[in-house]
Amino acid sequence: MNRRSLVLSASALGVAAFAGGSWLVRDRQAREAAAEAEARAAAIPDLNALLVRPTAPILGPEDAPVTLVEFFDPSCEACRAFHPVLKQLRAEFPDSLRIVMRYAAFHQGSDEAVAILEAARRQGLFEPVLNALLENQPAWARHDRPNLEIAWDAAEAAGLNVSTRDIETRYPATVAILTQDRADIEALGVRATPTFYLDSQQLTDVSFQSLTELVRQAVTEAT
DSSP, X not given: OOHHHHHHHHHHHHHHHHHHHHHHHHHHHHHHHHHHHHHHXXXXXXXXXXXXXXXXXXXXXXXXXXXXXXXXXXXXHHHHHHHHHHHHHHHHOTTTEEEEEEEOOOSTXXXXXXXXXXXXXXXXXXXXXXXXXXXXXXXXXXXXSOOHHHHHHHHHHTXXXXXXXXXXXXXXXXXXXXXXXXXXXXXXXXXXSSEEEETTEEOOSOOHHHHHHHHXXXXXXXX
């Protein structure tokens, strides 16, 4: 074997070792995250009570056999990316899946966006306004300088009566929901959005495909 072949062989071995090492690191991190989530859940006496509060918005039938809880932030790009997947799952399982929405208002301006959604919920327009806010998110949810004027305009275009806008961020029920969701987020250790729980089990390392497959499996087992 000549010197050039030796160099190429050594390089190939190095690349393979690096790829294998990267996979092992990712695999270990995924297993550690799953173990941490499982240990945290075991330490909470009534996990389901923390996940599904009576005041939380629900998409789908309340008595559905499968429950997917999403901790989401209206300003979160990943939440926006997952939204079509959730809509498709609801369309696929209209009677078997409910999605419980919990507010993780981590970004600047997200509290006000939640106030818009809660105003919409009281007017029976939660889902249309949610769709409008996420569709227009790139325009209003700039993390350094959010422009909630655009968010309110998008909500109004979706049918929201904005005459009470000035009091919505101080509306007692909305403040109470945000306070409760923050307490539950802290108790559960939620640190990122979206965070999903499927039938009280936290999902880790979630992709569009894995979420779809897990929900389909849960529906099959429950029906």
